[in-house]
Amino acid sequence: MKKTLQFSWISMLLLTLFLSGCGVTDDSASKDNKDTNKADKAYTVIDDTGKKIKFDKAPETVVSLQPSNTEILFALGQGKKVVGVTDFDDYPKEAKDIEHVSDSVNINTEKIIALKPDAIIAYTIGDETALKPLEDAGIPVFVIKSAANFDDVYGDIGQIAKVMGVTDKGNKLVKDIKSQITSVEEKVKTLDEKEQTYFEISPAPEIYTTGAETFQQEILDTAGIKNIFDDQKGWVKVSEEEIVKRNPKAIITTATYTEDAVGEIKSRKGWEDIDAVKNDDVHLLDENVMSRPGPRIGEAVELAAKTVYPDLFK
Structure with a gap:
């Protein structure tokens, strides 16, 4: 294109x-x-x-x-x-x-x-x-x-x-997706506390994240992840200062169109004191899996949960 x-x-x-x-x-x-x-x-x-x-x-x-x-x-x-x-x-x-x-x-x-x-x-x-x-x-x-x-x-x-x-195939597909999601929910419900996580959709300088009432928020909720911006609605433009202030324990991004998205986030000035950066808990996830409202929603929930809670899937 x-x-x-x-x-x-x-x-x-x-x-x-x-x-x-x-x-x-x-x-x-x-x-x-x-x-x-x-x-x-x-x-x-x-x-x-x-x-x-x-x-x-x-x-x-x-x-x-x-x-x-x-x-x-x-x-x-x-x-x-x-x-x-x-x-x-x-x-x-x-x-x-x-x-x-x-x-x-x-x-x-x-x-x-x-x-x-x-x-x-x-x-x-x-x-x-x-x-x-x-x-x-x-x-x-x-x-x-x-x-x-x-x-x-x-x-x-x-x-x-x-x-x-192919109505029968449709019923089976929905059943399989729900089963995959249920399997993840069974794992994350054992958590004592949800991980405070920042989800970056668009990188600097125009930083956007996801808030409440979005498709991505439902993925995070189902995966047992606490979105640090779930007090806001829709796709939200946020400042670096506010992200640093909220100090996420984990960071996930879907900025797959940016070269070395994880490295760019970790190298941002002032972000070195964020817990997620200090602990090298910054991850790039597949943009399409995490954004398309289609048959891979079970995969999206599992991917998010595995990324933030890897020990639950060992």
């Missing part, structure tokens, strides 16, 4: 903020969708806009307009059916080789129509007219509101499984 690293960060932060603000599960839609789709006969599924979409049979080809939904499709064993993705789809590795049809905001309508997909897994992107040309072309467009919490992720998996005619 012809973008600088800083531009890429700002763009993705704003995109994440926008997408994560609208994860709502439609209980009535979930009820109506129950047991409606069989791969060998026509079925109807209701998307998050309340639109009923009829499928004569399970889609053989599909376009995904959000990386987390692409991951869900692959986790459901539907990866070979995906013919179009966004510029940011990089997991699993096979997704990198699929035709790019969107930068996650702008959609290449002509390219998608040329692919002749049986279905499009889209999301609410603000401009409701952006998807209309695809619908006018006769392509079923199934819209999913981006997940803001774990329950939303489970709902997204269920919806996509229904669209693809």
Whole structure:
């Protein structure tokens, strides 16, 4: 991509903020969708806009307009059916080789129509007219509101499984994710005290962290980790002075686009007295695992817990 690293960060932060603000599960839609789709006969599924979409049979080809939904499709064993993705789809590795049809905001309508997909897994992107040309072309467009919490992720998996005619696989996937998370919760509940931790999303000079009511906060809470900025809401710009004052015992960062993120943090002037720096408890975690509301949320919880509490996983 012809973008600088800083531009890429700002763009993705704003995109994440926008997408994560609208994860709502439609209980009535979930009820109506129950047991409606069989791969060998026509079925109807209701998307998050309340639109009923009829499928004569399970889609053989599909376009995904959000990386987390692409991951869900692959986790459901539907990866070979995906013919179009966004510029940011990089997991699993096979997704990198699929035709790019969107930068996650702008959609290449002509390219998608040329692919002749049986279905499009889209999301609410603000401009409701952006998807209309695809619908006018006769392509079923199934819209999913981006997940803001774990329950939303489970709902997204269920919806996509229904669209693809693999409801049983969706149920199993959700069960497996919950089992992985439960395993971590069983370990961290033995802790006498939660580790005071600072989670850095964007490095200096524009330092951002995560606060309450974010997807990352749910990961930390589930992993038994105390976020030192959980008294604030959303994605928060913070000063170095405030971080030093709060003196975290551990530091985790997802600034994977910065060269030697851990070394940069440890070398910051005035940070040498922070307990996490003194004890070499500063860690770089996979940005996509820790931010995408998809099938790897169990992995995210386990990764965070293992990083902060390694002794619990020996």
